[in-house]
Amino acid sequence: MRIVVLAGGIGGARFLRGLKRAVPDADITVIGNTGDDIHLFGLKVCPDLDTVMYTLGGGIDEEQGWGRSDETFHLKEELAAYGVGPDWFGLGDRDFATHIVRTQMLGAGFPLSAVTEALCDRWQPGVRLIPMTDDRVETHVAVELDGERKAVHFQEYWVRLRASVPAEAVVPVGAEQAKPAPGVLEAIGEADVILFPPSNPVVSVGTILAVPGIREAIADAGVPVVGLSPIVGDAPVRGMADKVLAAVGVESTAAAVAEHYGSGLLDGWLVDTVDAASVERVEAAGIRCRAVPLMMTDVDAAARMAGEALALAEEVRTA
Amino acid sequence: MRIVVLAGGIGGARFLRGLKRAVPDADITVIGNTGDDIHLFGLKVCPDLDTVMYTLGGGIDEEQGWGRSDETFHLKEELAAYGVGPDWFGLGDRDFATHIVRTQMLGAGFPLSAVTEALCDRWQPGVRLIPMTDDRVETHVAVELDGERKAVHFQEYWVRLRASVPAEAVVPVGAEQAKPAPGVLEAIGEADVILFPPSNPVVSVGTILAVPGIREAIADAGVPVVGLSPIVGDAPVRGMADKVLAAVGVESTAAAVAEHYGSGLLDGWLVDTVDAASVERVEAAGIRCRAVPLMMTDVDAAARMAGEALALAEEVRTA
Incomplete structure (x- = not known):
């Protein structure tokens, strides 16, 4: 089947x-x-793809449902010590490796689908995982913040603001x-x-x-x-x-x-x-x-x- | 004085x-x-500048003399699990943050001297630390390996080969x-x-x-x-x-x-x-x-x- x-x-x-x-x-x-993908610290982060890959590959943090098991957050602590943000996105030391490998492969010219396949070579999720597109799509959310209407990245709305203000519109920028x-x-x-x-x-x-x-x-x-x-x-x-x-x-x-x-x-x-x-x-x-x-x-x-x-x-x- | x-x-x-x-x-x-600088995993690593900065700023691993104190190596472990090398260069989780911040700033167009100054803003080494040059200089070592004469990056000679073969020549490529x-x-x-x-x-x-x-x-x-x-x-x-x-x-x-x-x-x-x-x-x-x-x-x-x-x-x- x-x-x-x-x-x-x-x-x-x-x-x-x-x-x-x-x-x-x-x-x-x-x-x-891949609409919730985000560039952080020069690295391409694909939260949904990684959650599927880690969960099916046995590497997920079971408790929180995202990120790696046995994780530490030393790199993130140091970035904060340098005053380099954002600090609201939870990137662990082990998780960073995935983003570094992905970013290197993308930089070498491989499309995201090929990169995802290569990452899955390690994780063996037991499914074929394909990103919806190799093109850049970024979900933005229109919100009113401090009396001003503006569009924020979905992750900023979801993780930083914790959806605490109404979403006036949700736009998958680039999808068309x-x-x-x-x-x-x-x-x-x-x-x-x-x-x-x-x-x-x-x-x-x-x-x-x-x-x-x-x-x-x-x-x-x-x-x-x-x-x-x-x-x-x-x-x-x-x-x-x-x-x-x-x-x-x-x-x-x-x-x-x-x-x-x-x-x-x-x-x-x-x-x-x-x-x-x-x-x-x-x-x-x-x-x-x-x-x-x-x-x-x-x-x-x-x-x-x-x-x-x-x-x-x-x-x-x-x- | x-x-x-x-x-x-x-x-x-x-x-x-x-x-x-x-x-x-x-x-x-x-x-x-900066002749021993190296690009690893898409990141610019400046071992000598960092050793000075960490040592004078109180962040050095005293025992080994390089790298960060209270260091972990989870990211490196994961890169190895992905089969992504090199695995012979000791990059710790905390240390990675320095290279990520540096690479981002260089990517944004700042010269290495400005980046070094920004990193030192955190470490407060108590000296003014300037890289010898903002240009790329890379020390290569001519060696005979497996019967073949070739040039390897200084770090490969020093760290991977542990200077176990004679150096026939040392060339600071780009210095001129x-x-x-x-x-x-x-x-x-x-x-x-x-x-x-x-x-x-x-x-x-x-x-x-x-x-x-x-x-x-x-x-x-x-x-x-x-x-x-x-x-x-x-x-x-x-x-x-x-x-x-x-x-x-x-x-x-x-x-x-x-x-x-x-x-x-x-x-x-x-x-x-x-x-x-x-x-x-x-x-x-x-x-x-x-x-x-x-x-x-x-x-x-x-x-x-x-x-x-x-x-x-x-x-x-x-x-």
Whole structure:
């Protein structure tokens, strides 16, 4: 079975770990979000790609869900001692190595997709991880700060400001000119199932869909497309998805997110059991919907969710 | 008193610490060797400048004499896990920060001298540290390896090969086209005394003297120029200076090094008490010479050596 998954960071990575356990023999291609990539200290940092790679490769800090296990932060301490910022982004000593290798390879002319493949040679994530694009796309968030309207990098909004001010708009700068990375459209075209994990529908899955060609390829693939709600009981399971949903005029409910994707894209949608009442509304929008437990408390729970998503895909296929 | 010191790495740095203790009120300008600079992992590394800066700024690893105290090597471990080399150069997590800040500033267009000044803003070494040049100079060593004659970077010769093969030639590549960094010639012109610490006469002090204008400025300064022998009892006090002395046809003795600098440059020379017999030979070469203890066992010993060098300079001046 060939599965394509559109993944953001922590939610996507944990779902993928469950998916691998649920169907160990599946051929999984992950299209990773790069809209939250950022240049820090002259280095190219790809937080979502790295979270997927570290999580599936056994190098993740389990507690926080991002960054490396057994991590130290001496380099960052020293940068702060030099007065060189930003100091709000958590780069550990081990993690820095990934960014240094990536930056060197990019500098030598390799595209990000080739660099990601090379990094995965070490981590052996057990999936094929492809960035959504080799081109530069940077998600910016329009906010009002100190009485002034301005656009900040997504990481600044998310990590530094902790989404404490309303997002007035979310713009994946550069997406319109971006091309899907080599292998992205091919993987979608050859997929048996396409899954949207419980990742942020705006700044993770939404950014991937903003790369011209990807949304269309998924809609035209002719295979079941099934998503899992990142909203449980009207609140994001983790992160602050509600803040950026508001920016695109979508209410923070499981049903509204399904409608936001729309039946032109989505065939099936899983909501949590606490949101069982919204099944009817989702189905009325032309999307097959089931209510199942959606809390990824551990790998087994994630595996059960993945199993439910694949079961719903099968239901769609045979309907 | 205005003192100019030409410094390499460990020997120069430890001597400078002694000099500061001997004459706390002196105005000291250090002209640092950059011939052993190297680009590693896309970063500009200046081992000698950093050793001076860390040693005088209280951040040095006292035991090994280079690198940072309280250091960890997690980033380096990870680079090795990625299979990205070289693995023979000891870059610690804290040390990396210096190279990242330097590389960013150079990338932003600042010359190395300005970058060094900015780094010293943090370390407050208590001296003015100027790289010999803002231009790229790289010391290469001609060796025979695996039956083939080739040139390797000085650090590869020194650190990876540990000077285990004979150096057939030592070439400061780029030196001929290099210009002294801003402030270098001015400091020499205004100095009351110029000192050569017990640094390597070929790859440290010799490289600095190879930048056109510096040797001439020192010779023409009209102030006492006093050096301290890095060779004690026919062997280098530390490092492998004998290996590179052979490459320039100089025997590994305190007297031969003095003659190598020559009376056109050097007015006074300190040899260790074990080399007292060579005083006569050095003086015959027109260089005033004294035999005093030259082992920098601690800061006090280094301070006494600095005091002896200044006393000899005074002797030269009033002679």
